Amino acid sequence: LGLAARLTDDPRLKSKARRLVMDLDGISDCALNPGTFSTLDRTTTRLTRSYAPVLRLIRLLSEGHAIVFEEGHSPLCLSGFLFDMNRFFQALLDRFLRENLPDLEVRSEQSLSTIYRYAEGGNPRGRKAPQPRPDFVLHRGSRVVAVLDAKYRDLWQHPLPREMLYQLTIYALGQPMVGSSTILYPSADNAAMEQRLEVLEPSSKTCQGTVVLRPVSLDRLAAFFTGAESPGQSDKRTLYARSLVG
Numbered sequence: 045l046g047l048a049a050r051l052t053d054d055p056r057l058k059s060k061a062r063r064l065v066m067d068l069d070g071i072s073d074c075a076l077n078p079g080t081f082s083t084l085d086r087t088t089t090r091l092t093r094s095y096a097p098v099l100r101l102i103r104l105l106s107e108g109h110a111i112v113f114e115e116g117h118s119p120l121c122l123s124g125f126l127f128d129m130n131r132f133f134q135a136l137l138d139r140f141l142r143e144n145l146p147d148l149e150v151r152s153e154q155s156l157s158t159i160y161r162y163a164e165g166g167n168p169r170g171r172k173a174p175q176p177r178p179d180f181v182l183h184r185g186s187r188v189v190a191v192l193d194a195k196y197r198d199l200w201q202h203p204l205p206r207e208m209l210y211q212l213t214i215y216a217l218g219q220p221m222v223g224s225s226t227i228l229y230p231s232a233d234n235a236a237m238e239q240r241l242e243v244l245e246p247s248s249k250t251c252q253g254t255v256v257l258r259p260v261s262l263d264r265l266a267a268f269f270t271g272a273e274s275p276g277q278s279d280k281r282t283l284y285a286r287s288l289v290g
Contacts, residue, residue: 081106129196137288138152145289153179159214192289231261240254258290
């Protein structure tokens, strides 16, 4: 709350944050640095797990206002505010999918260890094979049902960068039982539609996998988070979450 009061330029929000800080008189401050957040991650229990969303937001705010060069050191505060919208969008989708897909397990940044391996005799330095980490891997039991990546770039209005395409192509080809990977991107255009790219085998032109570009309606997402709870709202959230994972 103290950090929020320092960051905001909105007088009403600044005043409210300061009043809340005063209401919490007697609670000591702590340093907001990577070491603190690492400790929180390690010590989270069943009793404190419900605080995860607010702690994630605090972490995003903290990382946006300063740079820390080494863990455990004090942050170097910046005169501006560098909010990482990619991470925020990923965190927003992470919460939305977890809360509204009760029959699926959402694993964030799970390593895909079966895509690469060093050839026998081809690893003289004894290095670990690369393990790509998509933003979300969805499981039903032991089976992978979807591989998703959140990208904060409106791919309805702007072209798909080749590095994004190459990354998602690897995910699609690396999960043959799924056969596809999906980019979830934000769009304010309610006319935005899903786009699909087939990955072809060069000689036969047969489809080896699919890369899906799926828009996330910012209007609908905002309504789900900020609108009043009404009859059937929970079902609407679940239906929309299912449409995002395909």
